[in-house]
Amino acid sequence: MVSVEQLACRLEKYGILLVGGEKGKGRGIDYINIQELPLRSERVHPFGFILTTFAAFEGEQGIVSHVEWLISRKISALGIHAAGCAVVPESLLELSNTHSLPIFTIPVDLSYKEIFKEFNELLLGENDALRVQIEEMNLQLLEAVAQDKGVSYIVATLGKYLASPIVFLDQSLNIVSIWTNNTYNREEYSLTVKAVLEQEKESLYKGKYMEVEKVLTESFSTQHDLAFSVLPIMEHTENHGFLIICNNGVEELMVNSAIQYGRTALLLDAVKRKSLERFLKNQEIRTLEAIIENKRRESSRSSSLSSSLKKMPYLYVFRFDNEDLINYGFTVIYDKLGGINSDNIIWIYEQEVICLTSIPYEIQHLKELLSALQGVQCGVSDGRPIKVEADLSLKYKQAKRCLELTDQWNSNLILFQNIGVERFLFLIKEESSMQEAARGLLKPLLEFDECNHAELTKTLDVYLKNFFSLKKSAEELFVHRNTVSYRLEKIQDLYPDISFENQNHYLLFAIALRLID
Numbered sequence: 001m002v003s004v005e006q007l008a009c010r011l012e013k014y015g016i017l018l019v020g021g022e023k024g025k026g027r028g029i030d031y032i033n034i035q036e037l038p039l040r041s042e043r044v045h046p047f048g049f050i051l052t053t054f055a056a057f058e059g060e061q062g063i064v065s066h067v068e069w070l071i072s073r074k075i076s077a078l079g080i081h082a083a084g085c086a087v088v089p090e091s092l093l094e095l096s097n098t099h100s101l102p103i104f105t106i107p108v109d110l111s112y113k114e115i116f117k118e119f120n121e122l123l124l125g126e127n128d129a130l131r132v133q134i135e136e137m138n139l140q141l142l143e144a145v146a147q148d149k150g151v152s153y154i155v156a157t158l159g160k161y162l163a164s165p166i167v168f169l170d171q172s173l174n175i176v177s178i179w180t181n182n183t184y185n186r187e188e189y190s191l192t193v194k195a196v197l198e199q200e201k202e203s204l205y206k207g208k209y210m211e212v213e214k215v216l217t218e219s220f221s222t223q224h225d226l227a228f229s230v231l232p233i234m235e236h237t238e239n240h241g242f243l244i245i246c247n248n249g250v251e252e253l254m255v256n257s258a259i260q261y262g263r264t265a266l267l268l269d270a271v272k273r274k275s276l277e278r279f280l281k282n283q284e285i286r287t288l289e290a291i292i293e294n295k296r297r298e299s300s301r302s303s304s305l306s307s308s309l310k311k312m313p314y315l316y317v318f319r320f321d322n323e324d325l326i327n328y329g330f331t332v333i334y335d336k337l338g339g340i341n342s343d344n345i346i347w348i349y350e351q352e353v354i355c356l357t358s359i360p361y362e363i364q365h366l367k368e369l370l371s372a373l374q375g376v377q378c379g380v381s382d383g384r385p386i387k388v389e390a391d392l393s394l395k396y397k398q399a400k401r402c403l404e405l406t407d408q409w410n411s412n413l414i415l416f417q418n419i420g421v422e423r424f425l426f427l428i429k430e431e432s433s434m435q436e437a438a439r440g441l442l443k444p445l446l447e448f449d450e451c452n453h454a455e456l457t458k459t460l461d462v463y464l465k466n467f468f469s470l471k472k473s474a475e476e477l478f479v480h481r482n483t484v485s486y487r488l489e490k491i492q493d494l495y496p497d498i499s500f501e502n503q504n505h506y507l508l509f510a511i512a513l514r515l516i517d
Contacts, residue, residue: 001028002122004077004102010118015107020093024100027076046074053084060089071099082108137161141265152177158262167193167244233266240270285347291389292396311358313383317399318353321375370412379403380415425514438512444494459487461513
């Protein structure tokens with residue numbers, strides 16, 4: 001923006017003199033306009049240099065009244081041509097000094113075009129200087145990305161150029177970096193941002209990216225007398241965060257270009273970091289699958305897990321009734337859960353979607369997700385800390401056990417911490433010696449079933465679960481109660497010294513049957 005003082009120095013050689021309102025020399029001029037008629041048009045914008053002869057105005061009072069209106073429109077300067085007004089009225093000079101409105105007198109034989117010529121030359125020079133500055137800033141931003149100086153450096157560089165407070169949020173709406181100048185207190189500004197995010201948290205999580213931009217813009221603007229721009233950092237359809245800029249009256253010239261350079265730098269930095277994260281996550285996924293499949297070499301089992309995996313104690317397994325919908329389901333799960341917490345690993349493994357994360361997801365959010373997908377069940381491990389590889393393997397088995405119970409319990413979401421006695425049976429089952437003992441106890445039943453294609457083992461399991469009810473057992477097995485009685489006689493023949501109604505014998509066989517399940 002060209003200042004009044006800069007233009008005054010260029011116009012002095014033409015005999016154009018500053019005769020009033022010298023205190024306003026620091027004002028900026030955006031444009032020059034000629035106004036000869038006493039019309040009060042909305043097209044008169046702030047920061048203008050108005051040229052006039054006042055020839056069409058009636059008397060001194062009419063001139064003063066019109067200048068008062070121009071002052072209300074926040075013009076920067078006034079040029080009075082001597083062809084229509086040879087002497088500037090004292091009342092007008094007094095008004096200009098009171099309001100620090102610079103007034104110039106223009107010689108009678110001078111054309112307005114000289115003023116336009118000098119202003120345009122200054123403006124071009126100003127633009128060239130700004131272009132140099134902005135290109136230097138862009139180079140600085142690109143170097144910052146190349147040298148991994150981080151988001152805070154990029155935000156500070158852009159903020160210093162714009163002389164405007166800037167906040168950068170990640171895709172989960174967490175504050176990553178804040179830059180403010182001396183006009184704004186950093187701590188207060190940070191608290192304001194956090195307050196707005198907390199106030200709008202629910203609507204922001206539910207909204208799409210364009211809605212988030214709208215909600216944030218409106219929320220911030222109502223908190224202050226200032227206007228805010230909320231700009232998403234996007235790569236195709238993938239969001240990498242939001243840049244929030246306070247529009248505190250910074251000059252518009254080149255500002256948009258500077259902001260675009262800043263957004264590009266933030267995007268490049270995000271994509272670069274994302275590529276590294278994906279590479280590391282791919283490595284971690286391979287490690288996880290090897291642990292789950294128990295394919296890790298003995299030498300690697302004793303090695304410590306990466307610090308990032310140790311910070312993810314919650315494991316979720318999603319099972320799909322229709323395997324054709326797995327890719328679609330993965331996209332929905334990745335979008336919904338990844339948006340809540342970016343610190344996670346989500347991938348497809350053996351026709352299931354596995355999610356490993358650092359914080360537990362809200363049950364209500366999971367229920368809404370499963371309701372939207374339909375035909376999907378979810379098993380959730382406990383949240384105990386992970387120290388060694390065996391802990392991760394155990395969590396996968398916990399989640400899988402929860403999935404096995406979904407049909408039996410008629411629920412599409414089961415948490416390991418809520419499965420009651422099944423938790424203890426699961427832990428016992430993990431001990432190989434206990435399983436061997438269970439199979440040894442049940443060996444007569446298992447061998448009889450194998451040789452005779454019978455179902456004595458299953459019959460005993462159902463009979464004990466139904467507390468010796470022939471009727472309920474027959475209904476569950478879909479056979480006649482006499483068939484159940486016949487099978488129980490065969491079982492008793494195999495265990496002549498066992499009374500299943502004996503408390504100790506009952507518990508022994510009930511647990512053994514669950515351990516081989």
